[in-house]
Amino acid sequence: MKEANIGKERFYRRYGVLLSFIIIFSVLALTTPGFLSLSNLTTVLRQISINGILAVGVTFVIITGGIDLSLGSTVALAGVTAALFARQGGDALALPLIAGITTGLVVGLVNGLIVTRGKVAPFIVTLGMMTILRGTALVVSDGRPVSNLSNAFNAIGGGDLMGIPIPILVFLAVVVVSHVILDRTVIGRYVYATGGNEKAAYASGVDTDRVKMFVYVICGAFAGLAGIVLASRINTGQPNAGVSFELDAIAAAVIGGTNLSGGIGKVTGTVLGVLIIGIINNGLDLLNVTSYYQQIIKGVIIIGAVLIDRNKR
Amino acid sequence: MGDLLELRNISKSFPGVRALEGVSIKVASGSVHALMGENGAGKSTLMKILNGIHRPDEGSVILEGRERVFSGVRDAMEAGVSMIHQELMPLPELTVAENIFLGKEPVLGRTGFVDFRKLNARASIVLERIGLDIPPERRMKELSIAQMQMIEIAKAISNDAKVIIMDEPTSAITSREVDVLFGIIGQLKADGISVIYISHKMDEVFRIADTITVMRDGRVVGTRRAEELDNDELISMMVGRSLNALFKKRVTALSGERLLKVEGLEGDHFTDVHFELYKGEILGFAGLMGSGRTEIANAVFGLERPHAGRITVEGKTCDMGSPRQAMDHGIAMVNEDRKMNGLVLTSSVAENMTLSSLTDLSTWIFVDHARETEVVKREMLRYRISAPEAGSKVVNLSGGNQQKVAIAKALLTKPRILILDEPTRGIDIGAKAEIYSMMRELADSGMGIILISSELPEIIGICDRVIVMNKGRVSAELPGEGIDEETILRHAMV
Numbered sequence: 001m002k003e004a005n006i007g008k009e010r011f012y013r014r015y016g017v018l019l020s021f022i023i024i025f026s027v028l029a030l031t032t033p034g035f036l037s038l039s040n041l042t043t044v045l046r047q048i049s050i051n052g053i054l055a056v057g058v059t060f061v062i063i064t065g066g067i068d069l070s071l072g073s074t075v076a077l078a079g080v081t082a083a084l085f086a087r088q089g090g091d092a093l094a095l096p097l098i099a100g101i102t103t104g105l106v107v108g109l110v111n112g113l114i115v116t117r118g119k120v121a122p123f124i125v126t127l128g129m130m131t132i133l134r135g136t137a138l139v140v141s142d143g144r145p146v147s148n149l150s151n152a153f154n155a156i157g158g159g160d161l162m163g164i165p166i167p168i169l170v171f172l173a174v175v176v177v178s179h180v181i182l183d184r185t186v187i188g189r190y191v192y193a194t195g196g197n198e199k200a201a202y203a204s205g206v207d208t209d210r211v212k213m214f215v216y217v218i219c220g221a222f223a224g225l226a227g228i229v230l231a232s233r234i235n236t237g238q239p240n241a242g243v244s245f246e247l248d249a250i251a252a253a254v255i256g257g258t259n260l261s262g263g264i265g266k267v268t269g270t271v272l273g274v275l276i277i278g279i280i281n282n283g284l285d286l287l288n289v290t291s292y293y294q295q296i297i298k299g300v301i302i303i304g305a306v307l308i309d310r311n312k313r
Numbered sequence: 314m315g316d317l318l319e320l321r322n323i324s325k326s327f328p329g330v331r332a333l334e335g336v337s338i339k340v341a342s343g344s345v346h347a348l349m350g351e352n353g354a355g356k357s358t359l360m361k362i363l364n365g366i367h368r369p370d371e372g373s374v375i376l377e378g379r380e381r382v383f384s385g386v387r388d389a390m391e392a393g394v395s396m397i398h399q400e401l402m403p404l405p406e407l408t409v410a411e412n413i414f415l416g417k418e419p420v421l422g423r424t425g426f427v428d429f430r431k432l433n434a435r436a437s438i439v440l441e442r443i444g445l446d447i448p449p450e451r452r453m454k455e456l457s458i459a460q461m462q463m464i465e466i467a468k469a470i471s472n473d474a475k476v477i478i479m480d481e482p483t484s485a486i487t488s489r490e491v492d493v494l495f496g497i498i499g500q501l502k503a504d505g506i507s508v509i510y511i512s513h514k515m516d517e518v519f520r521i522a523d524t525i526t527v528m529r530d531g532r533v534v535g536t537r538r539a540e541e542l543d544n545d546e547l548i549s550m551m552v553g554r555s556l557n558a559l560f561k562k563r564v565t566a567l568s569g570e571r572l573l574k575v576e577g578l579e580g581d582h583f584t585d586v587h588f589e590l591y592k593g594e595i596l597g598f599a600g601l602m603g604s605g606r607t608e609i610a611n612a613v614f615g616l617e618r619p620h621a622g623r624i625t626v627e628g629k630t631c632d633m634g635s636p637r638q639a640m641d642h643g644i645a646m647v648n649e650d651r652k653m654n655g656l657v658l659t660s661s662v663a664e665n666m667t668l669s670s671l672t673d674l675s676t677w678i679f680v681d682h683a684r685e686t687e688v689v690k691r692e693m694l695r696y697r698i699s700a701p702e703a704g705s706k707v708v709n710l711s712g713g714n715q716q717k718v719a720i721a722k723a724l725l726t727k728p729r730i731l732i733l734d735e736p737t738r739g740i741d742i743g744a745k746a747e748i749y750s751m752m753r754e755l756a757d758s759g760m761g762i763i764l765i766s767s768e769l770p771e772i773i774g775i776c777d778r779v780i781v782m783n784k785g786r787v788s789a790e791l792p793g794e795g796i797d798e799e800t801i802l803r804h805a806m807v
Contacts (some may be wrong), residue, residue: 184679184680184682185675185678185679185680186671186672186675186678186679186680187678188680189664189668189671189680190671192657192659192660192664193657193660193664193668195659196657196658196659196660197653197656197657197658197659199653199654200648200653200654200655200656200657201657201668202616202635202636203614203616203636203646203648203654203655204636204668204669204722205635205636205637205640205668205669205726206637206668207635207637259659262659263657263659263660264659
């Protein structure tokens with residue numbers, strides 16, 4: 001009987017989020033007309049791809065016990081930077097892509113440096129960076145949206161490859177790469193060890209500062225990528241874009257079972273968290289629930305998910 | 314003869330561990346009842362039950378003929394059971410009187426303001442009762458540890474305690490202060506108060522106890538009147554076999570090849586430390602808690618930067634900037650307090666075990682999963698680590714198995730020098746024996762081992778040479794024949 005309990009517990013821990021997703025999906029499929037159509041499901045995937053990219057990135061940071069609140073502002077700054085290069089560069093794609101991703105990378109580097117060298121709490125560092133970067137985005141763009149972008153650039157957000165929208169493909173690539181890193185590589189192991197017990201990890205020979213640098217950089221780079229996708233989808237570099245995106249990303253990670261105190265979390269869980277938020281938003285849209293209520297419902301789900309997770313332990 | 318307190322048939326389990334099994338103890342009123350046993354024998358769990366921190370799974374607590382279930386420390390205190398912890402928790406900024414009457418201060422009428430005159434007067438009465446000459450207005454932080462301890466006793470008395478539990482009360486006080494403490498205990502006895510006295514120190518126990526109960530592996534081995542027992546009998550009751558059977562002496566001669574040389578090492582908690590470690594040797598570091606032993610080890614292992622000094626490994630002067638660097642020089646360390654500094658509790662047995670040697674088990678950036686599994690399975694077998702599987706979370710393992718995982722992790726870095734800091738703390742006797750024989754085997758194969766331990770029998774039983782620390786300095790270096798409890802204690806404390 002005890003054995004059976006342990007088995008059951010493990011089952012819930014491993015598949016609990018998946019189960020929640022399946023239940024919510026089934027309920028929406030049965031109750032909401034139009035939800036199950038291919039075009040609607042593609043729309044959902046397209047809508048969630050930006051949050052998905054951010055959520056997977058922030059999962060790295062959260063597993064080390066950190067947090068990144070500067071994601072939304074990074075999205076805006078990277079979007080603006082990429083757009084500036086996309087306007088001037090004719091149809092060349094390389095330059096705006098490099099500009100956007102590098103912006104995110106540098107932001108991550110700065111976050112990581114202040115966290116590790118300055119020994120400032122990640123919450124404070126990235127909270128400060130949130131406003132700094134927002135201001136920088138406004139300065140760089142002169143407070144105006146950067147528009148008239150090249151067709152090639154706009155195709156990233158609007159185009160597709162073999163029938164699959166490019167944002168979804170980007171999200172998929174991010175998921176696969178991140179899953180492999182966390183699950184299969186040495187640095188991935190170090191990420192979990194650092195978050196699980198930093199002192200012990202350091203005493204075991206792990207360069208915990210380097211690990212933290214790594215997670216902020218990868219999270220920043222993904223945010224840069226998300227910024228590019230967003231700017232391309234709305235055909236503008238919008239300095240006011242991405243407000244509170246970080247909260248949705250963190251919410252998705254948490255719903256997916258990532259533990260804010262570190263050491264626990266999986267890319268697959270975060271993907272499910274992103275999907276859950278995505279289909280609920282979409283379902284409520286289809287049911288004509290106003291966005292006011294949608295916000296309330298989303299909040300309830302976040303708290304509920306953590307409560308369920310707590311009870312599983 | 315009236316029994317004041319009876320613990321009847323108490324059992325208690327924690328996930329994965331049966332901590333107590335059918336424990337029964339009777340304490341006569343006005344007596345000192347010593348509770349002895351190795352770490353992990355179940356003494357502290359039993360006392361936590363008596364003190365209302367844990368509930369027993371089975372069995373009952375009978376105080377003054379009435380069965381009691383304590384819902385918490387406060388409840389137990391009100392019923393007459395007080396505990397004086399090894400680590401005292403006074404409020405340093407408050408006065409002696411305020412500490413004694415914390416939470417039950419006399420109040421001026423209905424104002425809610427504390428009546429300080431009455432408070433101090435009451436404190437004086439209590440202090441006088443145990444013959445303690447400390448002004449009640451003095452701030453707690455100005456007292457010595459021994460005095461703080463006596464204040465705790467005063468606090469217990471002010472609560473009308475009938476049973477006072479003292480957990481290793483002499484671990485941090487001088488022998489003069491011990492005399493004062495024993496005087497007070499004598500007075501408590503005369504007043505009909507019973508004392509449950511937990512200690513490792515046999516001479517003290519024989520001096521003060523009327524009755525001795527020995528526990529081992531969660532059971533009572535026996536309860537005897539103190540005058541019926543002698544040292545040897547007490548030891549064999551505690552260990553379950555004679556000590557010598559636990560420790561294997563060296564079989565090969567020392568080669569005299571020097572592995573490690575430490576010169577003039579100085580840090581926040583130690584000064585002018587010199588020592589050497591030879592191939593195949595087990596070198597003990599004895600001394601009181603806080604004497605600088607762990608800090609020295611941390612400096613050698615790159616966890617703390619020393620202010621000055623030189624560390625030479627196999628003739629090469631090394632800069633130990635981080636544990637990684639120390640490992641590259643062939644040093645590994647198993648840290649004190651494995652839960653805080655040793656293991657990643659949220660990770661699995663396998664992930665913990667290979668954490669220090671992961672780069673050896675990987676191809677390019679990828680962990681070679683098959684090879685890792687093979688190594689982990691091999692090590693689990695070799696050290697008899699009992700876990701459901703390599704993927705089990707380490708948090709669910711018993712203390713002994715956790716420690717073996719930590720040791721396996723250190724050994725997978727293939728060190729030539731191994732530092733073990735309190736490796737047997739809080740683990741059962743079986744696992745201890747395994748760790749001792751493992752140490753001897755490693756030493757015989759040529760490894761140099763540094764053992765930091767507060768348990769003297771362990772230091773005496775297994776070490777080839779012992780360095781005694783006292784207040785941050787090396788106070789003695791004892792060769793194999795000169796190692797005995799008395800000599801070590803003298804150098805550690807005087």
